[in-house]
Amino acid sequence: MTGFMPHVRKPEFHRFRDLTDAMLNVDFQIHTNWTDGEATPQDILEVAQARHLDAIAFTEHIRHDTDWFARFVRHVREHAVGFPDMTVYVGCETTAMDENGTIDSTDDIHRECDLVLGSVHRFPDGKGGYLDFKALSAGDAAEIEFLLALGLARHAAIDVLAHPGGMYERRHGAFPQEYFRELMMATLERGIAIEINSSYLVDMGGFLLLCEEINPIVSIGSDVHRLDDLARCRDMLRQLGVARV
Secondary structure: OOOOOOOOOOOOOEEHHHOOOHHHOEEEEEOOOOOOOOOOHHHHHHHHHHOOOOEEEEEEEOOOOOOOHHHHHHHHHHHHOOOOOOEEEEEEEEEEOOOOOOEOOOHHHHHOOOEEEEEOOOOEOOOOOEOOHHHOOHHHHHHHHHHHHHHHHHHOOOOEEOOOOHHHHHHHOOOOHHHHHHHHHHHHHHOOEEEEEOOOOOOHHHHHHHHHHHOOEEEEEOOEOOHHHOOHHHHHHHHOOOOOO
């Protein structure tokens, strides 16, 4: 590889009611075989181009002790040079460590990023460990996840609140609508995006109705771990008639 794509500006996110069909033609949560995805960055780039995506974001899982992220960023940017018709962002997905918006990341990692996703993946117990999700009632799990996500929305150094309610939805079904409502309002007040995620949302229709009501800033993400996942969120939103006008 002889070329090198420099740091790209942050993606421009839009409020839900302002979405056009072209704005759906993105995928802003993608994982590769550098962490828990199956495909290489080159594989992702080739399939994204074949599926006519205008922009994608590689958002690899990181922690505060991740020591390979700069190499990953350079690897992606070097390969992205071969796809000049597609905007390629490189970012990370970090996780909530408490209800105050503390995240498992570092400033050095963020300086390499075009965007930062913040998500809830585990429930910290406040003692350096994690609660046993299976031991929690559905109500307790929903409240804990909501408070962790609210801390991210209000305080964390992130651009996108990623797959809100996702842990709960994978185990218990649809996340309470009142919690989604408060998270949308919090992200809108803060000026960051909340993610429409086709991998986690159990009740996509209900989530979109809230988006129509509250009109938050949104990000489109399929939580890609396999090539088949790529552009799934775009396709689902188009099938549901979002932003057709």
